[in-house]
Amino acid sequence: MLSNSQIQTWKEEGAVICQLPAPVVDPALTWLNVNFTLDQIDRNHMDFGTPDRKFEFPTFINPIDDLVLSEPLILAAQKLLGTQDVRLIQADLWPKIGVADELHEAQANTDQRMHMDYGNNTVLHPQWDTPDVVAAVVYYDDCDETGGGTAYVPRHGVDDPIYQPPYVNMPGQAGNPFFNDRAAVESWFKENDPNVYELRQQLYEREKVVQFKPGTILFYRHDLWHRGRPLVAGKLRRVHNLAWKRADARGVSHWNEGFARKSYYGNVESIIGRSTPLQRSVLDFPLPGDDYWNIERLKNVEARFSAYGFDAAVYLQELKTKPSV
Ligand SMILES: O=C(O)CCC(=O)C(=O)O
Ligand SMILES: [Fe+2]
Missing domain, CATH: 2.60.120.620 (q2cbj1_9rhob like domain)
Structure with missing residues (x-):
């Protein structure tokens, strides 16, 4: 664009x-x-x-x-x-x-x-x-x-x-x-x-x-x-x-209410579910390959969102290809 x-x-x-x-x-x-x-x-x-x-x-x-x-x-x-x-x-x-x-x-x-x-x-x-x-x-x-x-x-x-x-x-x-x-x-x-x-x-x-x-x-x-x-x-x-x-900006406020606040009714959850990794990342959902991810975190997030279409495969894939420390 x-x-x-x-x-x-x-x-x-x-x-x-x-x-x-x-x-x-x-x-x-x-x-x-x-x-x-x-x-x-x-x-x-x-x-x-x-x-x-x-x-x-x-x-x-x-x-x-x-x-x-x-x-x-x-x-x-x-x-x-x-x-x-x-x-x-x-x-x-x-x-x-x-x-x-x-x-x-x-x-x-x-x-x-x-x-x-x-x-x-x-x-x-x-x-x-x-x-x-x-x-x-x-x-x-x-x-x-x-x-x-x-x-x-x-x-x-x-x-x-x-x-x-x-x-x-x-x-x-x-x-x-x-x-x-x-x-x-x-x-x-x-x-x-x-x-x-x-x-x-x-x-x-x-x-x-x-x-x-x-x-x-x-x-x-x-x-x-x-x-x-x-x-x-x-x-x-x-x-x-x-x-x-x-993401590393200092001092900058969030204008909207927190994005998770309207959870529990499936609407926020389906945004997470139907979005791409890039789209989720602007909501502070870490990208595949981000240091945040480990197998336990991924499994827990998957348990929370798989009912709404969340697929952990690409996150899992990046986890596997990352050299372990
Ligand atoms: O309405 C516009 O065109 C600009 C509005 C604006 O700059 C503001 O409210 O801060
Ligand atoms: Fe303005």
């Missing part, structure tokens, strides 16, 4: 846009176009995320969960992070509906302030040359109808004045109050920190807007300046926010 030059763009500029393969996105689109339409959505839900966390992975809606665990996405995350060992930390499908009024309250999500996402995803601070996380937005609608393309600011090399760490020139960082709305934020900075206000004005001047069709994906980083923009009034935009971290 990603060429070497696209990977390079993500590493240098912080974002890259491409189209998901039809077999990955089409089943989800078909489901959404029947089951997640304007008349089925609570118009009072105006914030980020699914109401009641309903469409956070695992949703137990197979076309939605299958997209989240699709191998082309995992392979893309592996390539961008430069490691085989990646973990899913976020998968949330959510609606945004365009509103007619131009004035928004300070925490409104309609016309977002420029921000980076690391702030509520890690207790540490990102380092540009060693990215720990790849984030993505999958779009299920057409921006020609809905508007609301995400805006982002590509980084221009190490000397780019707006990408000089520490990245604290935003709401909610280093003692700055947190507001979501662009107007509320920028008027606060204008009043309280004119230098930061000036710097932030450059962000808006330099912003590029994602043009999307159903199945477009924006791969970005948690240290990319970006923001959500207003939609056409009355229109619905459905997106999936996804993120993966390097």
